[in-house]
Amino acid sequence: MAINAVFLDLSGVLYEGDKIIAGAVDVVQTVRRRSLPVRFVTNTATKSREQILNKLAELGIDVPPHELFTAPDAALAYLQQNDLTPYALVHDSIAPMFADGDSEPDCVVLGDARARLNYASLNRAFQLLMQGKPLIGIGDNRYFSDGEQLLLDAGPFIHALGYAADTEPVIMGKPNKAFFREVLATVDVPAAECLMVGDDIYGDIEGALNAGLQALLVRTGKYQPGDESRLSFPVHAVDSIVDVVSVL
Structure with missing residues (x-):
């Protein structure tokens, strides 16, 4: 099925520790050149959104605030709503x-x-x-x-x-369906045409598939050999984010 929006996990997909993963900057630029909406979707809870945005910028990836969705922000919104x-x-x-x-x-x-x-x-x-x-x-x-x-x-x-x-x-946050729906609501693209790229077989991949998205597992970050077979359905896996371009 066509891919008309791309959702990217951060740690383990774009960077590991404080180092950018080779090719990550080029992939983000390629997605943007193709005019595909891109969202950065993370459960990172050890940095504020400002710190995350600054870190991405330092690594060469400029992200407008409206493209970043974090689990802490979702938790805060839930507290305020209730x-x-x-x-x-x-x-x-x-x-x-x-x-x-x-x-x-x-x-x-x-x-x-x-x-x-x-x-x-x-x-x-x-x-x-x-x-x-x-x-x-x-x-x-x-x-x-x-x-x-x-x-x-x-x-x-x-x-x-x-x-x-x-x-x-x-x-x-991930793998909550409501969190994925919140991100989906900002791209005006059907869930089935959105691709989630992540290194977590459960939070990223299983969560996205359960929410109706397509999903791509990268063998970087927290990936462990055999993760592709941990779910009850087939999982598409690639070596790193560099390979994302080939599936678009």
């Missing part, structure tokens, strides 16, 4: 987004908080959940690559709390 005050267990870089004075929290927001994911903070979140307060997860990734090794992401902690408190987390 008038919720969070106990925010998130990374210091995005903590100001979720600060709400000294108000008593009526929900838990959990993201990739790194060293803040300790017993004391997780137990505080658990106690709030046991009072019936909802759990909102920023993304649902199992692990990520920092460019050198695989590291635990927020997903395991979100599901551990959900299991302990017997509550179903509300996931903001």
